[in-house]
Amino acid sequence: MTDNLRLSQRVNAYYIIESTYGTCPVATIYHAGLLDTFDPRNVEMQYTPVPAVGKSTDSHIISGPVKVTVPFKIGMWGTGWKDLLGRVIGVTSSAPSFLTDSVDSVSLLADEVVTGGTPYQSTLVTGCTFNSVVLEADYTSNAPITLDFDVWGYYLNDKAHSAKSTSRNFDSGMLQVNLSGTTLPGDPTTDPILPTDMTVYVGSHQGNATQTTQTKGISIDGPLGSWVEVGERYIRAYSSSGALNTDFDGDGSIDLTAGASDTISELSALIEADSNWGSAVLGGGGAELTQNLVKGIYDTGGDADEDESDATGVANIYVATDADATGLTTEWPYLKTVKLTITNNLMPIPGRQTANSITKHLHHANVTRGKADILLDVTATAKDETFFDYMNADATIPLIRLDLGTNGSIALTNGKVMSRTAPYTAGGEVVETIQLKFTGAGDIHDWSKYAISADWATN
Numbered sequence: 001m002t003d004n005l006r007l008s009q010r011v012n013a014y015y016i017i018e019s020t021y022g023t024c025p026v027a028t029i030y031h032a033g034l035l036d037t038f039d040p041r042n043v044e045m046q047y048t049p050v051p052a053v054g055k056s057t058d059s060h061i062i063s064g065p066v067k068v069t070v071p072f073k074i075g076m077w078g079t080g081w082k083d084l085l086g087r088v089i090g091v092t093s094s095a096p097s098f099l100t101d102s103v104d105s106v107s108l109l110a111d112e113v114v115t116g117g118t119p120y121q122s123t124l125v126t127g128c129t130f131n132s133v134v135l136e137a138d139y140t141s142n143a144p145i146t147l148d149f150d151v152w153g154y155y156l157n158d159k160a161h162s163a164k165s166t167s168r169n170f171d172s173g174m175l176q177v178n179l180s181g182t183t184l185p186g187d188p189t190t191d192p193i194l195p196t197d198m199t200v201y202v203g204s205h206q207g208n209a210t211q212t213t214q215t216k217g218i219s220i221d222g223p224l225g226s227w228v229e230v231g232e233r234y235i236r237a238y239s240s241s242g243a244l245n246t247d248f249d250g251d252g253s254i255d256l257t258a259g260a261s262d263t264i265s266e267l268s269a270l271i272e273a274d275s276n277w278g279s280a281v282l283g284g285g286g287a288e289l290t291q292n293l294v295k296g297i298y299d300t301g302g303d304a305d306e307d308e309s310d311a312t313g314v315a316n317i318y319v320a321t322d323a324d325a326t327g328l329t330t331e332w333p334y335l336k337t338v339k340l341t342i343t344n345n346l347m348p349i350p351g352r353q354t355a356n357s358i359t360k361h362l363h364h365a366n367v368t369r370g371k372a373d374i375l376l377d378v379t380a381t382a383k384d385e386t387f388f389d390y391m392n393a394d395a396t397i398p399l400i401r402l403d404l405g406t407n408g409s410i411a412l413t414n415g416k417v418m419s420r421t422a423p424y425t426a427g428g429e430v431v432e433t434i435q436l437k438f439t440g441a442g443d444i445h446d447w448s449k450y451a452i453s454a455d456w457a458t459n
Contacts, residue, residue: 010114013038013074014184015084015128016107017459021366022127022154022353024107024177030083030459031185032108034075034144034192040110040123040156042069046363065350067363068153070108070125075144078188082408085147086458088130088342090449095457096231099449103346103369105129108151111168111184120160120167126175127154129367135340135402137195144192152346152364155353174358193407200332200378203292203320203399204390207283211395216285216325217293217318218264220271221278222248226301227444230293230317232401232411233257233455235267237277240301247276256290257455264288264319278305288319292328294398295413295450296442315443320399328399334381336431340402340410341377342452345370374438374451376400376412382422382432391417397436408456412438 013032016024044067049058074081090100110123131150157175161167168179207216220228225240228248233256237248244252249270254261261267265286271279277300294317302313322330351365390397394416402410415436422432440448 010112011035011038012111012184013040013072014109014111015080016109016179017083018105018107018126021103021105021129024124024126024175024179026177026179026182028459029109029179029182029184030080031078031188032072032074032084033081033147033188034077035073036075036146037071037073037148038110039071040108040125040153041158042071043067043156044069044363063361065361065363065365066155068125068156070128070149070151070153072108072151073146073148075146076193076407077144078190080188081147082454082456083458084130084149085133085135086454086456088133088149088344089452089454091458095455096234097454097456097458098229098231099372099451101369103129103367105154105367108153109168109179113164114160119162120164121158122167122170123156123158124168124170124175124177124179125153125156127364127367128152129346129364130344131346132341132343135338137198137338139195139335139337142194142196144194145198152348152367154364155360155362174353174355174360176356193404195335195338197405197407198338199403199405200335200338201328201399201401201403202330202332202397203322203328203401204330204386204397205321205323205325206294206318206398207285207288207321207325209323209325211323214316214318215283216264216288216321217282217316218268218285218290219280219282219314219316220298220300221303221305221314222300223276224301224303224313227297227299228315228317229297229450230295231450231453231455232295232409233291235290235293237300245276247274249274256293262290264290266290282316282318285319288321288327290319292319292321292399293317294320294441295411295453296440297445297447297450298442299444318398328401332378332380333383336379336381337377338402339377340412341373341375343373343375345372372451374412375418376415376436376438377434378436379431379433382430387417387420387432387434388422391420398441400436400438408454410452410454412436412452413450414439414441
């Protein structure tokens with residue numbers, strides 16, 4: 001009897017990057033990570049009943065849009081999680097990742113060994129877009145950090161075969177693609193990422209011990225109509241046309257972690273040496289790390305010159321520091337749980353779709369992105385009243401960083417404490433629960449897209 005049981009550990013999850021929404025290419029298959037929850041066959045048939053007098057309650061049932069969703073939760077293992085998380089954030093082709101108004105999609109592939117019947121079965125879901133993701137770290141158990149995705153699918157196809165080599169040949173139905181000749185990746189060789197591998201840094205000041213005073217940083221002046229974007233790891237410069245300005249370090253981009261540009265003094269000297277660009281160190285902050293600059297989009301093109309000393313069309317970009325203004329090394333103390341939620345508020349567009357002579361009415365015939373909400377929920381032993389004071393003063397925390405070491409980092413910019421509770425329990429520690437919302441920084445274009453940014457490029 002046990003041979004007929006379906007066991008979750010026999011299911012593997014993979015993804016393929018789509019260039020066209022809803023269409024799976026014959027392309028590289030990537031490992032999704034440490035699988036926790038996955039249901040590629042989660043389909044809702046939206047029937048409309050039509051009652052008739054003197055007949056059964058629903059004498060006719062009309063098929064409405066086919067709604068496909070994929071409950072999908074993985075542990076952060078290997079590199080696939082970076083790719084998928086980066087696509088939730090928005091940018092898919094370059095670092096840093098930041099919020100955009102575009103919608104990116106992948107195809108999800110389930111590969112399953114079924115005993116007691118057809119031995120191999122695969123399911124393909126195309127047009128998988130990410131409505132939201134929750135990153136959760138539980139320091140009390142030190143279990144692997146997880147990513148819980150809310151995934152919307154275009155449509156799916158299921159295929160069973162007697163041989164594993166052909167089970168991924170979806171040669172019939174609305175979706176037709178042959179992936180049987182594409183190599184499946186092996187499991188990642190590194191260990192899963194644990195909460196103890198992640199440090200949460202709080203940059204509550206901008207170069208000065210007084211929180212609302214801005215001192216240390218960099219000033220940048222560029223050509224008329226120019227601007228710079230500061231993300232986690234990279235700063236990029238743009239011309240008035242919207243193209244990267246190649247006078248800026250030769251290609252329009254500088255790596256803030258590189259040895260020649262990882263301090264404010266070094267970065268300022270590089271920019272000052274470029275034609276049509278000028279720069280200076282602000283507030284004696286030359287030794288501060290450039291990666292701690294507050295993320296956002298800043299106007300550098302209010303005039304036609306590059307003379308930052310005239311204070312016309314100049315961007316003053318400040319660095320997030322500790323309360324003593326000596327860098328960003330303050331760790332959030334005594335963490336219990338950390339939960340980062342990115343919600344894209346996608347909007348489904350139902351419609352009639354035809355492929356391979358098959359017509360379906362799909363709930364997610366297309367998808368458009370809504371406004372994004374970036375929330376951080378933290379529980380920790382309360383060391384003092386710091387976060388209550390921030391909330392009470394309606395103060396902004398310029399930068400919080402989730403530092404994953406060699407696996408990269410996630411920067412959260414301009415956070416407001418939305419709620420804070422810290423109930424007293426006799427004989428126990430005071431545990432505070434805090435929620436912050438992030439809005440980005442800057443003064444031109446859609447600077448709020450840097451409410452979150454990550455320092456890695458996706459596949």
